[in-house]
Amino acid sequence: MTATAHALIGGAVASTISNPELGLSLAFISHPLLDLIPHWDFANNWRAKDKFILFIEASADLTFGVLLSYILFGQNVNLWYFFGCIFVSEVWDIIEAPYWFLNWKFPPISWIYNVQSKMQGKAALPWGIITQILTVALATLILQKI
Numbered sequence: 001m002t003a004t005a006h007a008l009i010g011g012a013v014a015s016t017i018s019n020p021e022l023g024l025s026l027a028f029i030s031h032p033l034l035d036l037i038p039h040w041d042f043a044n045n046w047r048a049k050d051k052f053i054l055f056i057e058a059s060a061d062l063t064f065g066v067l068l069s070y071i072l073f074g075q076n077v078n079l080w081y082f083f084g085c086i087f088v089s090e091v092w093d094i095i096e097a098p099y100w101f102l103n104w105k106f107p108p109i110s111w112i113y114n115v116q117s118k119m120q121g122k123a124a125l126p127w128g129i130i131t132q133i134l135t136v137a138l139a140t141l142i143l144q145k146i
């Protein structure tokens with residue numbers, strides 16, 4: 001999913017689950033589980049894309065996601081815990097980034113790449129964005145009921 005979707009889920013976890021061990025674990029494991037849902041992403045056709053453009057898009061996606069997550073979920077949460085949950089919800093793609101941008105195709109980066117590329121559910125626009133909006137909304141609702 002987009003970094004924005006992962007950041008929103010990480011922030012929603014931080015704001016609803018006060019136990020840090022549970023929250024950080026859930027935010028961490030949410031990444032590959034969310035990626036199973038068919039979605040669109042900037043990196044879907046990363047091989048054909050100019051690396052500089054992809055880097056700008058990925059950075060903008062991450063920055064926007066963190067800011068939006070902070071506005072929606074970060075107000076009454078310990079900031080270390082809040083950004084910790086966002087970090088672990090994004091870390092899979094952060095570890096994978098050198099594979100895309102620097103051609104680093106060796107372990108553990110290549111392991112993460114192989115796992116993630118096999119677990120990606122892909123969908124074209126607009127459905128690939130709609131699935132993410134619905135997933136984030138549903139996950140936020142469920143977390144608020146816990």
Ligand SMILES: [Zn+2]
Nearest residue numbers: 035092093116
């Ligand atoms: Zn991912």
